[in-house]
Amino acid sequence: MLFVRPGRLADLDALQQMARTAQPVLHSLPHDRHALEARLALSEDSFRAQADFPGEEFYLFVLEDSATGKLLGTASIVAAAGYSEPFYVFRNDALIHASRELHVNRKIHALTMSHELTGKSRLAGFYIEPGLRGDAAAHLLSRARMMYIAANRKRFTSEIFSLLLGVTDEAGVSPFWEAVGRKFFGRNFADIEVQSGGRSNTFIAEVMPSYPIYVPLLPEAAQRVLGEPDEHALLAYEIHLDEGFETDRYVDIFDAGPVLTAQVERIASVRCNETRTVQTAGELLEAVTPPGAVGASGGATYMVANNSRGDFRCVLAELPVGRTAGLTAELAAGLGVGPTERPAARPAAGLAAGSSTPPPADSRAALPLDLQAELLAARIAFAPLDAATRAALDVREGDTVRCVVLHPDSGPLSAEDAS
Amino acid sequence: MIVVRVVQTGDVDALVALAQETGPGLTSFKPDRAALAARIGRTCRTLEDRAAPHEQGYFFVMEDTGSGDIAGVCGIETAVGLDQPFYNYRVSTVVHASQQLGIWTLMRALNISHDLTGYAEVCSLFLSPRYRTHGVGGLLSRSRFLFIAQFRERFPQRICAEMRGHFDAEGTSPFWRAVGSHFYQIDFNAADYLSSHGRKSFLAELMPRFPVYVELLPEQAQECVGLTHADTLPARKMLEAEGLRYENHVDIFDAGPVLECHIADLRTVRESVVVPLEIVAPDARRDDARDVPRSLVSNTSLDDFRCGAVAGRVEQGVFRLSADEAAALRVKAGDPVRVMTPKHKQGTS
Numbered sequence: 001m002l003f004v005r006p007g008r009l010a011d012l013d014a015l016q017q018m019a020r021t022a023q024p025v026l027h028s029l030p031h032d033r034h035a036l037e038a039r040l041a042l043s044e045d046s047f048r049a050q051a052d053f054p055g056e057e058f059y060l061f062v063l064e065d066s067a068t069g070k071l072l073g074t075a076s077i078v079a080a081a082g083y084s085e086p087f088y089v090f091r092n093d094a095l096i097h098a099s100r101e102l103h104v105n106r107k108i109h110a111l112t113m114s115h116e117l118t119g120k121s122r123l124a125g126f127y128i129e130p131g132l133r134g135d136a137a138a139h140l141l142s143r144a145r146m147m148y149i150a151a152n153r154k155r156f157t158s159e160i161f162s163l164l165l166g167v168t169d170e171a172g173v174s175p176f177w178e179a180v181g182r183k184f185f186g187r188n189f190a191d192i193e194v195q196s197g198g199r200s201n202t203f204i205a206e207v208m209p210s211y212p213i214y215v216p217l218l219p220e221a222a223q224r225v226l227g228e229p230d231e232h233a234l235l236a237y238e239i240h241l242d243e244g245f246e247t248d249r250y251v252d253i254f255d256a257g258p259v260l261t262a263q264v265e266r267i268a269s270v271r272c273n274e275t276r277t278v279q280t281a282g283e284l285l286e287a288v289t290p291p292g293a294v295g296a297s298g299g300a301t302y303m304v305a306n307n308s309r310g311d312f313r314c315v316l317a318e319l320p321v322g323r324t325a326g327l328t329a330e331l332a333a334g335l336g337v338g339p340t341e342r343p344a345a346r347p348a349a350g351l352a353a354g355s356s357t358p359p360p361a362d363s364r365a366a367l368p369l370d371l372q373a374e375l376l377a378a379r380i381a382f383a384p385l386d387a388a389t390r391a392a393l394d395v396r397e398g399d400t401v402r403c404v405v406l407h408p409d410s411g412p413l414s415a416e417d418a419s
Numbered sequence: 420m421i422v423v424r425v426v427q428t429g430d431v432d433a434l435v436a437l438a439q440e441t442g443p444g445l446t447s448f449k450p451d452r453a454a455l456a457a458r459i460g461r462t463c464r465t466l467e468d469r470a471a472p473h474e475q476g477y478f479f480v481m482e483d484t485g486s487g488d489i490a491g492v493c494g495i496e497t498a499v500g501l502d503q504p505f506y507n508y509r510v511s512t513v514v515h516a517s518q519q520l521g522i523w524t525l526m527r528a529l530n531i532s533h534d535l536t537g538y539a540e541v542c543s544l545f546l547s548p549r550y551r552t553h554g555v556g557g558l559l560s561r562s563r564f565l566f567i568a569q570f571r572e573r574f575p576q577r578i579c580a581e582m583r584g585h586f587d588a589e590g591t592s593p594f595w596r597a598v599g600s601h602f603y604q605i606d607f608n609a610a611d612y613l614s615s616h617g618r619k620s621f622l623a624e625l626m627p628r629f630p631v632y633v634e635l636l637p638e639q640a641q642e643c644v645g646l647t648h649a650d651t652l653p654a655r656k657m658l659e660a661e662g663l664r665y666e667n668h669v670d671i672f673d674a675g676p677v678l679e680c681h682i683a684d685l686r687t688v689r690e691s692v693v694v695p696l697e698i699v700a701p702d703a704r705r706d707d708a709r710d711v712p713r714s715l716v717s718n719t720s721l722d723d724f725r726c727g728a729v730a731g732r733v734e735q736g737v738f739r740l741s742a743d744e745a746a747a748l749r750v751k752a753g754d755p756v757r758v759m760t761p762k763h764k765q766g767t768s
Contacts (some may be wrong), residue, residue: 097602098624098625101618101624102603102625179635184524184526185520186522207515207516213635217597217598219637
């Protein structure tokens with residue numbers, strides 16, 4: 001089973017391998033072993049720290065296969081981008097040039113160097129094994145960071161952003177760089193990238209344009225790639241869009257790659273975040289869903305993250321959709337409904353595949369309506385999880401977990417909508 | 420004899436006819452009777468000291484005194500930009516350098532400027548193709564400097580001249596295509612026409628408010644910055660010989676250069692002299708005409724200023740003209756004349 005967890009110093013070898021093989025270059029994963037080790041150490045400290053506001057923290061996550069122990073990807077969060085130095089982006093402004101006399105009214109875009117994103121939390125360093133790119137695991141790895149943010153709001157700013165790779169051709173030439181950066185730097189894009197070692201050094205200020213750049217005056221090839229992700233970044237781009245990030249406000253100063261921004265409280269992983277109680281799959285005696293709830297009868301893939309006990313963990317699991325109340329033996333006893341009095345029991349629909357024992361043939365009848373109502377009123381939502389998932393999440397029965405449906409289109413829009 | 424003189428009210432018909440000969444390039448001299456009459460009126464008021472500072476200007480015509488044919492015009496504005504703003508781009512230098520990276524890059528940026536506000540301007544020069552022979556264009560253009568030298572107190576400290584910018588083989592301006600067209604959204608000629616007819620508010624409304632980096636423009640457009648139209652090169656050479664220089668101001672539409680200098684530094688202002696006139700028989704002066712330079716000679720009258728080019732130089736403190744030449748310049752023996760003799764033999768101009 002694949003799960004996301006914080007990176008550890010023990011992961012150094014595997015991460016160094018990723019940093020070396022990643023194509024194109026990962027800006028937030030240094031090639032240098034010592035630098036990488038320092039990042040991992042910072043990450044370990046950051047996860048441990050009692051942070052009440054974003055500072056120098058850096059959080060590095062890895063995707064691990066629990067069966068093999070192999071690392072298959074990494075993703076990180078910078079708590080405050082440009083913590084000690086300004087973080088540069090081009091703000092994409094619209095200027096209206098209008099003349100009543102000539103009946104001319106035109107919106108002209110101009111790119112202005114901006115420090116507005118300095119200090120905001122930034123998603124960075126997303127890399128997944130090429131073989132998993134088309135897989136739900138890519139979504140899990142990227143969005144697990146949002147699950148972490150949702151559970152640790154104080155550690156991050158209320159607006160977060162992600163800067164993705166802009167378009168380059170097969171030879172690594174960026175049309176935007178050729179039209180803008182090269183004129184200022186007089187060098188190849190790749191040379192500058194290596195030298196800048198993470199894109200945030202102050203040297204940029206010394207060399208980059210201080211006046212706004214009028215977009216219509218740039219060559220068409222440069223205009224075309226403005227805010228467009230490179231094909232290597234398309235997956236990350238789409239995952240961010242699914243999550244509710246917005247485009248078009250900023251672009252990267254080097255290759256005009258998209259800078260996506262989002263208010264944390266508006267992103268799907270926060271809006272749709274439900275807390276559920278872990279239940280051993282198959283032990284659920286009965287599932288009760290509110291009448292008319294969207295998709296109430298089916299299951300869906302959820303991101304499930306553990307909640308504040310031990311290391312952060314996040315996995316994908318099939319769970320019943322919506323606020324489904326369930327009847328456990330314990331609860332049934334608490335409600336004074338003994339097993340013998342219960343007319344029938346059947347497992348909840350949509351349990352994780354293969355995890356439930358087949359229901360007895362005589363357990364098809366529904367619970368009495370008053371009992372259903374009572375269960376719903378108790379508003380206890382359960383996350384039936386199999387043993388492997390519980391192990392990956394490091395949770396036990398009765399613990400709470402955070403659950404977010406992976407593809408919002410296939411489930412309720414938000415937790416409130418479904419309650 | 421061909422003389423350049425201050426325009427008169429009766430010239431309007433001849434000017435309308437002459438203006439028919441201009442192409443689309445010269446927007447300030449169109450066959451527009453009302454506009455031409457207004458310009459004559461403005462010159463008259465200026466000469467009579469009845470014009471406000473912002474409307475002061477002089478318009479000159481070139482006349483063939485033998486036939487009475489009006490064959491050219493030129494003008495001087497006393498102080499530009501005092502009414503409607505006078506826009507140019509100032510080409511500034513921006514250095515982007517990083518010691519850490521060993522980078523040193525020099526960029527040019529175009530900044531909208533009103534730097535030339537209050538400058539005098541030589542403008543509106545047009546010579547009929549029928550008269551484009553040796554020296555005539557030079558006379559027409561340089562006569563203005565003789566006028567300025569004579570009436571120095573009527574002009575400010577500095578002077579400028581806008582040169583037509585570069586146009587490609589298709590007759591369009593690469594600079595306009597790369598810059599102006601995006602902001603103004605009208606045809607180059609339409610923009611130029613509105614601008615030269617005092618309807619400049621659209622400029623302020625539509626022009627780029629931030630500096631424009633030259634090096635980010637297409638190469639063709641970059642090359643236009645400060646480049647003079649091929650047809651205007653002789654005029655530029657002549658003005659440069661007079662002491663005007665390109666000082667990093669260019670036109671906002673076609674990026675043609677603006678030449679400028681201090682009026683005190685104009686060659687004609689520095690070197691022309693006023694001497695008494697002596698009338699001689701034509702033969703007496705022309706015997707060795709091949710060896711004498713052609714000098715510019717004018718009278719010293721404000722309202723009947725006349726200037727011509729004749730072979731000769733100041734000798735023994737006087738300048739000699741034939742009786743016919745003196746008549747064409749409306750001067751008598753003993754009258755003061757202003758003379759500008761080139762130090763070196765003039766080339767093509």
